Amino acid sequence: AQKVTQAQTEISVVEKEDVTLDCVYETRDTTYYLFWYKQPPSGELVFLIRRNSFDEQNEISGRYSWNFQKSTSSFNFTITASQVVDSAVYFCALSLPKLSFGAGTTVTVRA
Amino acid sequence: GAVVSQHPSWVICKSGTSVKIECRSLDFQATTMFWYRQFPKQSLMLMATSNEGSKATYEQGVEKDKFLINHASLTLSTLTVTSAHPEDSSFYICSARDLWGGDTQYFGPGTRLTVL
16 A cells, blocks of 8 residues: 655745655555645646656755655655745655645745 | 646536536647546545546546546546536546656646536
């Protein structure tokens, strides 16, 4: 069975603060993909990143960065210097290849 | 690139009627599309996997006669909610998997269905 856990239900920060979203996954497979998606209030899921199980290199894209630790089965996401436009629900997902989504973390960035 | 459209974006219908939702991959071919359902403040629940030219595969607990899926081409899948009832009211989201994109699923904007 595969499972994705996002322990943080809601996070509220003031603009310019850093935000780290935790994601822990479970799978017995050795080959898999991990994803992060953003769902703003409009409802559309926006693809942020894909990482395959053999690539543990961390990635940075602008204010976004991801830390993949296979040893702890974690794929955490950090937003640096948060902005109001970052307010959304963020989902971590595991693909085998059907996507299993975590429960999501609601991020609210206050001006 | 990797744009998925969904139509309609919202629909209100009377109980007992059927509603068809279209999902299109606009700039890539998708042999596989997925249909999800999302309740307020909850995560996405996979309903079915739609493969071009073959029957859809439904997740456990999803009524295939209630939610008819057709994937007639490499860019179009449709979900028909038959004899809709108020409990079918939900946010329905489709996704299309880019065959050349390492299993990445790109999502449509969703369809909000309200059954009166």
